[in-house]
Amino acid sequence: MDMLWNGWGDPAKAAPLPETVTGLLHDLLGVEPRSTPALGLEDIRPPAPTAAPAALRALAAAVGEEHVRTDTASRVRHTRGKSTPDLLRLRAGDVTDVPQAVVLPAGHDEVLAVLRACAAHGLAVVPFGGGTSVVGGLAPQRSAFVSLDLRRMNRLLDLDPLSRTAVLQPGLRAPEAEALLAAEGFTLGHFPQSFEWATIGGFAAARSSGQASAGYGRFDEMVLALTLATPEGTLTTGRAPRSAAGPDLRQLILGSEGAFGVITSVTVRIRPLPEVRVHEGWRFASFLEGAAALRRLAQDGPRPTVLRLSDETETLVGLAQPDAIGADAAQGGAGCLAIAGYEGTAEDTAHRRERAATVLAGCGGTPAGTAPGERWAHGRYSAPYLRDALLDAGAFAETLETAAFWSRIPGLYTAVRTALTDTLTRAGTPPLVMCHISHVYENGASLYFTVVSAQGEDPVAHWTPAKHAANEAVLAAGGTISHHHGVGTDHRDWYVREAGPLGVSALRAVKRRLDPEGLLNPGVLLPTD
């Protein structure tokens, strides 16, 4: 099944906004119903491919004719990713970032052959997994490019139950990977909000982090070995869980966002399927009180498997538990809702849960039972569907995220909130800015912001200054430009400042060695020359 071309996910799961939310949008933010509906796919007219017939023949020779697609639907479905500006542009019929063709290789050698064909014909290459980038990771700065869709590379290549490792192909979607592993009694434990659509290769290329990261770790911590197909050949790395044999090349490929090569296999750490999964809610008087409680668990344990905390606004709106959106708004003064989830054996889960409860209560938390936790777990993948409903209703909704060391979290929270609120208010569309912590570490945490406002006349132009102001605030307050969405093209200019001129030039030296003609995702992650 294909994802909704100009929105998120399975079209059958789309749902209109609850009335409480529609009322809130109108009363609080002045959101008015949209006058013009989004265009249909049949209305979209991308420019005809300009790639030479010889180029298409070379691609067909690499992967087979039936695996080179130049039809409008295929090309439009591979245009950009799923950021709100991406969707707004598609809804308006703007397909300026359309690929020349969509190419579907069956394996590593076909990927190498595609790279050779593209080099020979001057075509850029954009690796495409689930197409879920929200940072412009699929919008290269080159007009003639092919989209390299990895969906045919969707096999479990090997599973070593003793070492608890599995070798996965990059085009496996997360649910497919989980199903294959579950058949052997294992799980990866990687459940990001994009779970239903995102792929193993994309997780690795963009350093994804899942909602159960407190227990299972980030995706980059799960990766033990990688194979990378580059225009200069094959790079493989990872012979042991840890090594002192030089710099860790795995960590050079992770986060390279398709700019150094195409990830064609990923060896991951797997864990036994949990016996028990339970999620519960906790209430805190304030975001900072709750954050201190999360910090205590992250530093001294016991570590829940899922640990998150919504700020006052997100709690009030109900975004902390998507199935309950708007329900709390009438109550007022709801404080902050935290969710703690536990997965594992029955004994270990019970023990951790009991001890964590003592810590959370000692930090001022009030237990709210399992109902809010299970509501969160049930609705955990629904936020992107909600965004489509908000866009349909004439609202603007977007997210951004960062991370920092604990001592910087309060200042970072205030700085980003203020930047977003001030910029959008000055533009005449005062926003609702919500925030949660969803990934905790001994030394710091992530902050994830959701912004909802009226759309304004030109919603993309309206949003851009607010996003830029947020990026500036992130850097000034000591945060990283992205904790788990990645760099893409949207964060590139700030990433360059974060990495510094010498860091960026070291990475460009690597890119020039692996991709001397600059075919791979030009302008994504690193500026073009």
Add this chain to the structure above:
Amino acid sequence: MDMLWNGWGDPAKAAPLPETVTGLLHDLLGVEPRSTPALGLEDIRPPAPTAAPAALRALAAAVGEEHVRTDTASRVRHTRGKSTPDLLRLRAGDVTDVPQAVVLPAGHDEVLAVLRACAAHGLAVVPFGGGTSVVGGLAPQRSAFVSLDLRRMNRLLDLDPLSRTAVLQPGLRAPEAEALLAAEGFTLGHFPQSFEWATIGGFAAARSSGQASAGYGRFDEMVLALTLATPEGTLTTGRAPRSAAGPDLRQLILGSEGAFGVITSVTVRIRPLPEVRVHEGWRFASFLEGAAALRRLAQDGPRPTVLRLSDETETLVGLAQPDAIGADAAQGGAGCLAIAGYEGTAEDTAHRRERAATVLAGCGGTPAGTAPGERWAHGRYSAPYLRDALLDAGAFAETLETAAFWSRIPGLYTAVRTALTDTLTRAGTPPLVMCHISHVYENGASLYFTVVSAQGEDPVAHWTPAKHAANEAVLAAGGTISHHHGVGTDHRDWYVREAGPLGVSALRAVKRRLDPEGLLNPGVLLPTD
């Protein structure tokens, strides 16, 4: 205090071999007393420095005249590291790898100034921390070089108790760093065998792993931010515990062994000082039975802070508890000794210890009480002193180590043991080969081998084929060429094969960008052009 120039550690701690060991060496291995004692430092005559007076003046301008040392003792004390071949060469008066001068900068800017002075005068630069490399990491392939001794950069620059981070200068020796942190109630938890002498910068540059890695992690897992001084300027990295902003540049600097730049500050994760430290022994019938028990704890917990297992030979000799060397030899059939150590709060330690005991007993282990554990803890830094005593007694002793995924551990163990035994036996000096596991992960473990034999006529020439055979066995059996000693010059040729041509050329591209004239540790880690 300076380390023994041609051996290990504090000369006052040197101790002769127990008689049981001397007897064993003679009876089992045919070790005969040495006929010629090692030379004294006063007998060593290194070649006079050839560096131009202008070069020495430029260095003096960078760091102050009193911090540029050209006296024989300083130069000889900075000649090579502490591998057994290094020591044997020094004992024989071979100082071919002597530096032109020893330069002691006071801070980051002085390091940059030294790099500029060296670039201007064509001198190579070898960063020098504790001088404890056992892989030829201080023996560059360039005759005219200066040793950049970082001992004056020995301050704690910052400590953030909320985020539990500390900023350390690279020249801090581990005990100094621990003392500074302990004054604030914290510990780094990094206790490698080189603890007494090795430095923070060296730990980072060589991806050190400490004996408490099961609980505190490896050094590369403790590093949150780094500053690197390079001939092309300063590179800083690390704004958050984790980030999705591109490849992880920290992991490109960690393990770079001075070939990309000089690490001038390291931000590390710190933890509260433990309330309790306890070590206990367990007996297993065989190495593989014990390894399966360690795997169980590493995969399913609870995780001790220290977890190690000696094979039958190491247990029999008593190397598992250095204070008891030779004591078990008479008993025979001692099985394999494991050490499990626990550090933390009293409650957490008791709980983990109790649950781990159930797991270990369930895997066939027999509790041996705390006596073997405390003997191990007491003697944990004594093995390198023991080596000097062995060399004095006419024996040859050296170590090497690797790591692999769990399913490869049995084959790797057998392959390396066989390679060492066969090569040395064919050469007429049948060895005693001992092994332990001292670092465990969910997906694999390290193997650390100790070899003792008679020295043979030319002990370095005698050892080289055995070491090469072991390296070949490591690669063939799926291990990494080093789990925690590093690459240096000794492992370089095998590292190049492990990293692969494209991986190596990517790293060389980084080196060329940061060190275009190839001043930094030429031939260490990466081959020279």
